[in-house]
Amino acid sequence: MDTLSYKTISANKETATKEWVVVDATDQVLGRLGTKVAKLLRGKYKPNFTPHVDCGDNVIIINADKVKLTGNKWNDRVYLSYTGYPGGQREMTPARLQSRPNGDDKLLRKVVKGMLPKNKLGAKLLGNMYVYAGGEHKHAAQNPKTIDLNLLK
DSSP states (O other), X not given: OOGGGOOOOOOOTTTOOOOEEEEEOTXXXXXXXXXXXXXHHHTTXXXXXXXXXXXXXXXXXXXXXXXXXXXXXXXXXXXXXXXXXXXXXEEEOHHHHHHSTTHHHHHHHXXXXXXXXXXXXXXXXXXXXXXXXXXXXXXXXXXXXXXXXXXXX
């Protein structure tokens, strides 16, 4: 048996096969949508996944305004932030965040950002996500393929 034929292949920026995919968020639960999108951005569904390289896909999320939360999480869940000043702790519910301008984009980015690595690579991967509230997007030139998230694990 030749052990040299079993080399582990490590992908790099040049050999990574990045694709453009469209995800429809209609009636998808926010957290489950976020985990699958984070795995797509990271490249975990690919056989040549390498942890320290951006080998994931560019993900376009359409109908982000039709995402849902189970139970009463629209009003009960609280996102905390701190301004840096004494008494500067702010709280925001998903319903208030979504009602603001660009709220659908901010809500999905907040959810997916928490599921990506907390380093430069995670920030770069988050830049590969494009969120649109309606059913139209401006990336038709990239010929994206549509993915059904219910078929992914």
